[in-house]
Amino acid sequence: MDNASDSDALLVNLNAEKADLMTPVIVFLAVLMCAGLVGNVFVVIYYGFRARKSTHSLFICTVAIYDLISCGISIPFEIVDLRLFITFEDSTACKVLRFVNHFAAIGSICILLEIAIDRFRRICRPVQKQLNHQQAKLACGLSVVVSVVYSWPTFVFYTSVPVDVRSKNGQTVTGHDCTTTKEKEYSVYLLVFNFFYMASFVVVAVILCVLYSLVGRMLVKHNHKMTAAKPTSEGIETSLTDDTTAKTKQTEKVTSNTGDKPTQQANHKTTHLDRTTVKFTMIMLVITVVFVISFLPFLALLLWRVAKGGYIVDALSDSGLVAFQFGLRSYFLNSALNPFTYGFFNSRFRDFLYTMVCVCRRKTSGINDKTIGSLERMLTDMTATNSDF
Structure with a gap:
């Protein structure tokens, strides 16, 4: 009985040491x-x-929902996992944690791929039939199905694994870690599972690079044409839009007066639509690049851990273990940085944030209803325009 109590006390102390070591990762x-x-x-x-x-x-709203799942469910669970570094004994909680992590990340990948395809079709194939709002809803629903299909193996491969932990004085106690199973009969399947994840990631990354390269090339060509065109020239203009249906406008303009008002309005509208297209494309390009970069360390370390085998903590120094834990959670960067990307490129979103903050501050400060109503009307008017940028 005393030996059991001593072992439990030693395990608690060792876990506290590991949890303290993980403080930088937790912060x-x-x-x-x-x-x-x-x-x-x-x-x-x-x-x-x-x-x-x-x-x-x-x-964008769907991507943000996946990011909310990551930030609101996955990250808190990960913090708990780090605090219970070698005392995570609940296998069910471990399986749910890993499933939610995979589900949110894969869902984001699916949406980013769908956005890239949509950008390519609208910009490089503008005269073809485009994705409408209802089809976009179906595409977002499909991302949920794909995420579940890709994520369900986590219920098989992840569990609370018994691990032998050695103290500084050489005494060994048995703890539990939430990680992939170490049973030999699953080793081959686990390797295939992780290799399939890596292969899928590489394929999707290549597709994204190709699509955005073609989109960027087309935008550069279009920009050159717009720059070279003269207001008085006679020709055909194509507007690249972000509406729920593709709107390709062919306008033959024959003018003799550069001050013609309808012509100036048409040119302004076309330039405005092109600017909107470029801005949205740039937003999604940056988000895609950040996602790929933030996901690479996680996948690389995952494959290395499977190939290494055994209890990985024994093979790493304290600093190496901290770096390893940072790398395993690198993909959370994407979920936190996406809103800043929207704010950097989208001036209307920045204005919306500023107005929302002002409204909240006025309400908490007890400013009169007239002032609050004025700010809220400003917010409504600002977001009711034809462009989101």
């Missing part, structure tokens, strides 16, 4: 969680309720 995750929760809530409000209905607002 890092806590910062990402707070930033991601606040930022993505505003993204959902703006693109889900304030912005006009379009395919791109629906896609």
Whole structure:
């Protein structure tokens, strides 16, 4: 009985040491969680309720929902996992944690791929039939199905694994870690599972690179044409739009007066639509690049851990273990940084945030209803325009 009590006390002490060692990782995750929760809530409000209905607002809102799942469920679970570094004994909680992590990440990948395809079709194939709002909803629903299909093996391969932990004085106790199973009969399947994940990631990354390369090339060519065109020239103009249906306008303009008002309005509208297209494409390109970069360390370390085998903590120094834990959670960067990307490229989203903050501050400060009503009307007018950018 005394031996059991001594072992339990030693295990608790060893776990406390590991948890303290993981403090930098926990702080890092806590910062990402707070930033991601606040930022993505505003993204959902703006693109889900304030912005006009379009395919791109629906896609951005869906990505933000996946990011909210990561920041609101996955990251808190990960912090708990780090605090219970060698005392995580609940296998069911472990399986649910890993499933949610995979589900949110894969869902985001699916939406980013769908957005890239939509961008390619609208910009490089503007005269073809485009994705409408209803089809975009179906595409977002398909991402949920794909995420579940890709994520369900986590219920098989992840569990609370018994591990032997050695103290500094050489005494060994048995703890539990939430990780992939170490049973030999699953080793081959686990290797295939992780290799399939890596292969899928590489294929999707290549597709994204190719599609955005073609889109970027087309935008550069179009920009050159717009720059070379003269207001008085006679020709055909094609407007690249972000509406729920593709709108390709062919306008033959024959003018003799450069001050003709309808011609100036048409040119302004075309330039405006092109600017909107470029901005949205740039937003999704940056988000895609950040996603790929943030996901690479996680996948690489995952494969290395499977190939290495055994209890990985024994093979690493304290600093190496901290770096390893950072790398395993690198993909959370994407979920927290996305709202900042929207804010950097989208001036209307920045204005929306500023107005929302002002409204909240006025209400908490007890400013009169007239002032609050004026700010709220300003917010409504700002987000009721034809462009979200």
